Structures are given as C-alpha cells and as structure tokens.
Amino acid sequence: MIRISLDLMGGDFGPDVVVPGAAKALERHPDISFVFYGLKEQCEPIISRFPKLQEKSSFRDCELAVRMDEKPSQALRRGRYVSTMWRTIEAVKTGEADVAVSAGNTGALMAMAKFCLRTMAHIERPAIAAIWPTLKGESIVLDVGATIGADAQQLMDFALMGGAMARALFAVERPSIGLLNVGVEEVKGQEEVKEAGRLLREADLDSLTYFGFVEGDDLGKGTVDVVVTEGFSGNIALKAAEGTAKQIGEYLRSAMSRTLLAKIGYILAKSAFDMLREKLDPSKVNGGVFLGLNGIVIKSHGGANAEGIAAAIEVGYDMAKNGLNQKIDSDLKKYHAKRLPPIGPEAA
Amino acid sequence: MIRISLDLMGGDFGPDVVVPGAAKALERHPDISFVFYGLKEQCEPIISRFPKLQEKSSFRDCELAVRMDEKPSQALRRGRYVSTMWRTIEAVKTGEADVAVSAGNTGALMAMAKFCLRTMAHIERPAIAAIWPTLKGESIVLDVGATIGADAQQLMDFALMGGAMARALFAVERPSIGLLNVGVEEVKGQEEVKEAGRLLREADLDSLTYFGFVEGDDLGKGTVDVVVTEGFSGNIALKAAEGTAKQIGEYLRSAMSRTLLAKIGYILAKSAFDMLREKLDPSKVNGGVFLGLNGIVIKSHGGANAEGIAAAIEVGYDMAKNGLNQKIDSDLKKYHAKRLPPIGPEAA
Numbered sequence: 001m002i003r004i005s006l007d008l009m010g011g012d013f014g015p016d017v018v019v020p021g022a023a024k025a026l027e028r029h030p031d032i033s034f035v036f037y038g039l040k041e042q043c044e045p046i047i048s049r050f051p052k053l054q055e056k057s058s059f060r061d062c063e064l065a066v067r068m069d070e071k072p073s074q075a076l077r078r079g080r081y082v083s084t085m086w087r088t089i090e091a092v093k094t095g096e097a098d099v100a101v102s103a104g105n106t107g108a109l110m111a112m113a114k115f116c117l118r119t120m121a122h123i124e125r126p127a128i129a130a131i132w133p134t135l136k137g138e139s140i141v142l143d144v145g146a147t148i149g150a151d152a153q154q155l156m157d158f159a160l161m162g163g164a165m166a167r168a169l170f171a172v173e174r175p176s177i178g179l180l181n182v183g184v185e186e187v188k189g190q191e192e193v194k195e196a197g198r199l200l201r202e203a204d205l206d207s208l209t210y211f212g213f214v215e216g217d218d219l220g221k222g223t224v225d226v227v228v229t230e231g232f233s234g235n236i237a238l239k240a241a242e243g244t245a246k247q248i249g250e251y252l253r254s255a256m257s258r259t260l261l262a263k264i265g266y267i268l269a270k271s272a273f274d275m276l277r278e279k280l281d282p283s284k285v286n287g288g289v290f291l292g293l294n295g296i297v298i299k300s301h302g303g304a305n306a307e308g309i310a311a312a313i314e315v316g317y318d319m320a321k322n323g324l325n326q327k328i329d330s331d332l333k334k335y336h337a338k339r340l341p342p343i344g345p346e347a348a
Numbered sequence: 349m350i351r352i353s354l355d356l357m358g359g360d361f362g363p364d365v366v367v368p369g370a371a372k373a374l375e376r377h378p379d380i381s382f383v384f385y386g387l388k389e390q391c392e393p394i395i396s397r398f399p400k401l402q403e404k405s406s407f408r409d410c411e412l413a414v415r416m417d418e419k420p421s422q423a424l425r426r427g428r429y430v431s432t433m434w435r436t437i438e439a440v441k442t443g444e445a446d447v448a449v450s451a452g453n454t455g456a457l458m459a460m461a462k463f464c465l466r467t468m469a470h471i472e473r474p475a476i477a478a479i480w481p482t483l484k485g486e487s488i489v490l491d492v493g494a495t496i497g498a499d500a501q502q503l504m505d506f507a508l509m510g511g512a513m514a515r516a517l518f519a520v521e522r523p524s525i526g527l528l529n530v531g532v533e534e535v536k537g538q539e540e541v542k543e544a545g546r547l548l549r550e551a552d553l554d555s556l557t558y559f560g561f562v563e564g565d566d567l568g569k570g571t572v573d574v575v576v577t578e579g580f581s582g583n584i585a586l587k588a589a590e591g592t593a594k595q596i597g598e599y600l601r602s603a604m605s606r607t608l609l610a611k612i613g614y615i616l617a618k619s620a621f622d623m624l625r626e627k628l629d630p631s632k633v634n635g636g637v638f639l640g641l642n643g644i645v646i647k648s649h650g651g652a653n654a655e656g657i658a659a660a661i662e663v664g665y666d667m668a669k670n671g672l673n674q675k676i677d678s679d680l681k682k683y684h685a686k687r688l689p690p691i692g693p694e695a696a
Contacts, residue, residue: 135595145530148538182493182583190496190580216587220595232538233581235530239564240585244592247483247568251627252600255620262620269613272603279599 001031002320003098004313005091008038009065009084011103011302011309015043018103021309022057023050028310029317035091037062037084062087068105068302075108076115085109089116092295098320101287101313103300110146110290110299117293120325122332125150126292127158127231128299129165130238131285131315134222140166141219141227144288145235152195155179155228157332159200161291162226163208164331168322174207175225178214180233196228203338207331281307287315289324296324349379350668351446352661353439356386357413357432359451359650359657363391366451369657370405371398376658377665383439385410385432410435416453416650423456424463433457437464440643446668449635449661451648458494458638458647465641468673470680473498474640475506475579476647477513478586479633479663482570488514489567489575492636493583500543503527503576505680507548509639510574511556512679516670522555523573526562528581544576551686555679629655635663637672644672 006022008015015038026032034057036043047054063082066075079086085104089112091097102109110126119126127143142162143150150158159177166175177200181193193213200210211224216237219227229237256266266273278284286308290297296319300312354370356363363386374380382405384391395402411430414423427434433452437460439445450457458474467474475491490510491498498506507525514523525548529541541561548558559572564585567575577585604614614621626632634656638645644667648660 135598148530180584182496182580183587216584216589217591217594219588220591229584232530233584236528236564236577236581236585237588239531240567240588241564241592243565243568244589245596246565248593248596248624250483251624255624255627256617258620258623262617265613265615265617265620267613268616269604269610272606272610272613275606276596276599276603279603 001033002029002317003033003035003096004316004320005035005037005088005097005100006313007084007088007100007102007104008036008043009104011300011304012068014065015046017304017306018309019043019046019050019053020306021304022313023053024306024310025313025317026053026056029314032313032317033057035060035097037088037091039065039084060087066104066108070105070108072107072111075105076111079108080112080115086112086116089113089295089297092297093117099296099298099316101298101300101316103302103304103309103312105302106145106288106299109297113290113293113295113297117295117297119292120294120329120332122336123157123161123292125154125157126290127161129162129289129291131169131287132219132227132241133279133285134220136222138170138285139219139222139225139227140169141229141234141238142291143229143231143234144238145231146290148230148232150192150230152192152199155192155196155230156199156203157292158228159196159208159210159226160205160331160335161328162228163205164327165289165291165319165324166225167207168319168324168327170225172225174209176209176211177226177228178211178218178224180227180229180237181213181215183215203335205331205335207334284311287312289315289319291328294325296320349381350377350665351381351383351444352664352668353383353385353436353445353448354661355432355436355448355450355452356384356391357452359648359652360416362413363394365652365654366657367391367394367398367401368654369652370661371401372654372658373661373665374401374404377662380661380665381405383408383445385435385439387413387432408435414452414456418453418456420455420459423453424459427456428460428463434460434464437461437643437645440645441465447644447646447664449646449648449664451650451652451657451660453650454493454636454647457645461638461641461643461645465643465645467640468642468677468680470684471505471509471640473502473505474638475509477510477637477639479517479635480567480575480586481627481633482568484570486518486633487567487570487573487575488517489577489582489586490639491577491579491582492586493579494638496578496580498540498578500540500547503540503544503578504547504551505640506576507544507556507558507574508553508679508683509676510576511553512675513637513639513667513672514573515555516667516672516675518573520573522557524557524559525574525576526559526566526572528575528577528585529561529563531563551683553679553683555682632659635660637663637667639676642673644668
C-alpha cells in the first residue's frame, strides 16, 4: 500500500479538480490510500461523489488554504502548522504518508517543505526535478527553479539526486548524466559547470554514467537520462520549451482550419492528431519532484486538470514505490565515503 | 545601394550553398552589391554559374578559410588579416561594405569581429541578437551566446541595443522590452536582473518602453518586442525552443504516416502543412546580429541552406538600410547624456 497525503485546496481549481484526479489515480493503482487535507465545507460534498475513493481515504479538516498568489514568506507566516499545504507535507514527516502531493503555489510549497522536512544530510539545497518528454521517451531535468545559481558541488549533488530518480523512474542501472552548457567555445564564465564536470568525471560513480556537456537542443532529443543545470536556466529552458509547444499547437490549429480541404484532411487524420495531442499534453508529464528533502513532495502544475493531478499523484506513487529517497540516501553515502577531503579553493 | 561583404567559405557547405544564397538575395533585392571573400579555385566555377550575381559582385581571393571546429584563439592566430572571415569583417571597417555576413563558426567570428571592429563607445560587451518567431510575428532576443553572465549595466546596454534593432527591423517607434526572469517569487540571486529592471524604469527612455519581467513561455507568445537576458540562459532558451520545434515535427511526421487515413488526410491538408512548415522553417529567421561593434556583422547558421543564407543576407540588408548602428549610437548617446553619475555600490 502506498499512502499519499494530498492537498485538496491546491491549484487553480482546488477540490473540484484535485478530488476527481485522486479518483482517477486510484482507479489505475488500487494499492493507493489517501490522507486528504482540505476545508471541510468545500471538500466533503465532492468527495462523497466518489464512494470508492472515500473508502480508501481519510479526510482532515484544516483551518486555512494557502493562496496561489501568496508569497512564500507570507504563506509560511500564515499557514505554518495549520494550512492544508503544511499539513499535507507534515504527514510525510510524521510517517503517516509516503509522499505528499500539492498543486499549490511552488514558492510556498518549497518554503514549507524545506522548513518542515529539512534538507537531507550532505545536501545544501533542494532541487525541483521535471520529467521531460523526449524523442526517446523521457528524461529528468533539474533544477527547474528551486533556487537560482549553483556551485560545482551543488551541481554534483543535483546529478546524484537526478541519477537516483532516474533509477527509480526508468529502471536503468546507470543512468547517463549531462551538464547543460552552451556550445560556444572559450567563452568566459560558468566555471562552476566546468568544475562540476571535473567532479563528475573524477567521482567515477557506480550509480551513474557521466556523459559530458549537453546543449539546449539535447533536451528534446533525449541525449541523456538526466540533464543537470541551475534553477534559472532550467526554469527558462522548461518554459521556453512549453511555450514553443503551445505556439506550434496554435500554428497547427490555425493551419488546419484555413481551407475546406485542410478541414477534411484534419478529420481523416484525426486519430493521428489525437496521438500528437496526447504526446504534447502537458498533463501527461505533470509533476515536479522536490529532491533533497527528508521526504518526497510532488508539485503538480497549478492549472492541471483531473488527468494532470492524477499524473502528479502517479509520479509520487512511483517515487515512493521505488524507494526514491532511500536510493538518494545510499548514493550520497557512497559518494561521500569515497570522497577525499577537498583540495584547493574549496578547502579555504 | 547596400554593399554586403560575404564570406563564401563559411558554413557546413561553403560556396556550394553561400553563392546560390547570395543569388537568391540579389533576386529579391536588386539594390545589393557584393564583395566576396573566398578561395579562388573553389569559388570561381560556382560564381560563374550566376551571371547576374557575378555582375553585381567583386571577388577577393584569400589565403585560407577558418574551419568550423577551430577554436576562436586558434582561428585568430591563424586567420587574422588573411582568412576569408577576417577580410569579410575588415571590409566593414574600411568602409568598403555596409555589413558583413558569414556562416562560419560563431566563436571565431565573434573573436575576429571584436578584434577587428572593436566595441562601440559605452559598450563593454557585444551581444548576439536572434530574431525569434512568435504568435504575434517576431521578437528580438539577446544575448543568445556572445558571453556568459551580464551585470545590470550590461543588461541595460543590451536593452538599448535590442531596442534600436527592433526600431530598425519592425518599424515600431517605442519597442517594448522585457527582462527574462523566473516566476518563482523570493528566490535568491539574479540580483542583476532586478537591478537592470530598476535602471530601465528610472532611465525613462524615449526609445523604448520597459514592460517588466517576462518568463520563458513569453518568448513564443511574443509578449514584448525585445527580450533581454545574459548569454547562457539566452542560448539555452534558443536551443531548447529549436529542439522542441524539431521534436514536434518528428512527432507529427510519425503520426501522419501511421495509418492510411492519416496519410490521405495529410495529402488533403498538404497546403496547411506547408504553411506550418514555412512557419517552422529555421532558414526563414536565420541570421544572428552582432550588436555593439563598430560595424554590423551577421552570423548565419552553419547548417543553413541557400534560402537560409539569403535570409541572413536580408537581415544584414535590412539592418544596413535602416541605419541600425546609427540608431544604436544615437540611443546610447541620449541615454548617457541623461544619466547621472552612479550612486551606491557602482560608484565604488
């Protein structure tokens, strides 16, 4: 049984979408049980429409819900201990749940998760890992926006955590890791990326294969299982790719409705277009994973529909079932046991 | 008459593609004249196939061509004064040409352009500006990889230069400018982006409208005319978007050939698909503009076909015709004339 704590109030639509999402996930994975955190008046009527879900869940009424536009510091002040978001996370800390899922605002969720769960030993900063659809299947990209900037050691930590996640998600023994970089030779800066490359080469880990540098267009190609970068460029890359996918969708729609022949062609090829839409459907790969905390937290896209919420829950389900945090923990321990005391500027 | 110096040896295919590209550009713009730089033996037989082009061009035989995989420092050592690339740029310096175009390797081209032309007064670092297709038309994005990292004043310079380019290219009087940022609130770092925002607000310029921060998905939406960022994230965003477009193209191709009905649909809707292909054709928006140098240099994609080369030449044509560098120069002067002596940490 995988026990999932779920924030019913998160996202743009709250329980109207989160509860049906949970029902969908349960249908596909009958070995899930839920702990729901919500505001009773709003949630109970909705939950009562899903008798099977009701059977496999317990409901905890909370004092308040964090708003989507609330600043992290404000959310923490107002919502610590008492909000649906906080209590969803806390259920992982107390051991009541194996994984926490919320579609609430990212900044608040990360702030609360850090405050409540704390970072793992050896990890300075948590990261948000995204699952990226590629021509070969899926890759993991991190950090997509937990923090901005990262030094070489933090990039190394991201690689270790991303590698463990790839093993949990893709069932590969030694996932390949690439460091995101620009192709232009001999440009100044990003010394930390070069240094991280050196650390990865020298670490010579059993848990992953270091591929080298990759560029922005390697993301969609699926060149490596895990792409490591700091949160600013990771977030920009993720949103630029999402934006491009939407843009092409718009082009396609307008092209297909322009002439009668195109419309007929569209109808004939509808199954093909449906397949394409399926491929591009953001709800299919919904769920950012917070890595590096003492507990697994999954962030669903705020605008997700029920299918998207179900996808985020299923990411959490997979992560818990495959022992994500145990894998990270054991990889970190192995790395640090092998590691020599730092030499050079780091030692200062 | 717009005089264009063209490096015939640049790109993956050299004169085989660059010469036909020049012929295409000339067909559409009869007021172009060319100065060609190449290796005589390879180029002359190709040029002689285009009599109209031959009439409107002069050919300069050079000692050597810079290789696509050459490091900038190596290219500079080997190719300064004597390579086709160097001499193409030098023609702008001596006033023989209004704009230089090369499909040669980016790093070498930038190194030579900097060395030969030098940066404009008040400009510390040149930038590469890309023309980005959007749902509304086109935007300018810079820097897409000239250098990594930029402080607030450099981002401000990019905004001024990008604004001048937008006025030259789009015929808008006060182009809107956005600073690329991540949406996550209260994250640490990227102080330089916030500071650049302050500089832009306070500068209160006639030449541009400061919009505020934009995110990665605003690129494809065309939220602003000019998106400003430093070269690392700009390059990653550009390549991530290109990669996504290719990826979706692949999906579409495989979806449309999967069933007989889909194939028939594809044939009926072919004009619509052609329109889409046109929209997504990278050769249509080929041409990175080097901004901030005492002369205009256009970098074509190395893998461009003749149509792509023609597009890059036409970008150069537009820039020269519309007085890009005069616009940048006058905007910079106005800004610096208004500017008060720096206060605070910058003054130190």
